[in-house]
Amino acid sequence: MALDEAIYSRILEKKNALDKLRPFNRGALAKLQETFRVDLTYNSNAIEGNSLSLSETKLVLEEGVTVGGKSMKEHLEVTNHSKAIDFVESLVSKRNLEEIDVLNLHALILDRIDPENAGFYRRGAVRISGTTYTPPSPAKVPALMREAYALLKTKGGEPIETAAKIHQKFVDIHPFIDGNGRTARLIVNLYLMRNGYPPVVILRAERKKYINMIAKSRAENDITPFLNFLAKAVERSLDIYLDSLGKNPGEYLELAEAAKISKNGYSQEYLSLLARTGKIGAVKFGRNWKITKEALGKYEKEHAGS
């Protein structure tokens, strides 16, 4: 695979640690989801040129207020994007994704901003400001988009790689007159979440890199540059999720310490075996397995006297 091995092995390790924390603490998860909503809305809209700051975006979404001096359109971009996130969340567990799901998503992005085009492929040529790339003619869009929908249906393989390919295909086709970037970034999140990853935020601060990696991947006809860029965003999200959903690292015991308090008399080696084979709720930090008192107690209770 094209994904940088060092990043990929860290991602797998962190994803594994995160999965061990399931089912997640509901309160902590709700908080993460709310933060994600504001962060993604702010950053994705700012990449597109919206001038609301992070705190203004938060105010609009959480307090329902309007910000003085900002246009109706900029406010609609914020509230529409938040509704689009709700819609994406509703699609995470849908059995099959279809063209209509993507059109509905785009319809939310441009709702009441450009009713003529919201939810419809473009009928004319489109240019991407700041680039020399000319997307395909409108007549070719529906057929080309079928390739994007085929990718969206992909099961198996590394989800980050497929997500990167979907994004690339989408922005290369540029199916809509406007809102392509915002829609593409939401679809990346949809695909990642459908495949067990936390959602990702491409930051306003890395806009230049983001645009450059898109151009590089197309020029080289190789997803590697954009894929590695996206993978860094995935790792960042995993770190945030682990931080919020994981126990304090201080609450974890080394297996040697766990062995000392084991009621069933498990040795460090036996605990290590249980951890490696996934039988006990242990989490890997770097190269070492660790476990909480609760996870140890739970396993010991279930296996008392055996």
Ligand SMILES: Nc1ncnc2c1ncn2[C@@H]1O[C@H](COP(=O)(O)OP(=O)(O)OP(=O)(O)O)[C@@H](O)[C@H]1O
């Ligand atoms: N050279 C390029 N080739 C293809 N796509 C590109 C290129 N440069 C940027 N893009 C994509 O096109 C998007 C801009 O397209 P468009 O204006 O339709 O979307 P938007 O949602 O309104 O804006 P934005 O994507 O900036 O938020 C960028 O965000 C990026 O995803």
Ligand SMILES: [Mg+2]
């Ligand atoms: Mg635009």
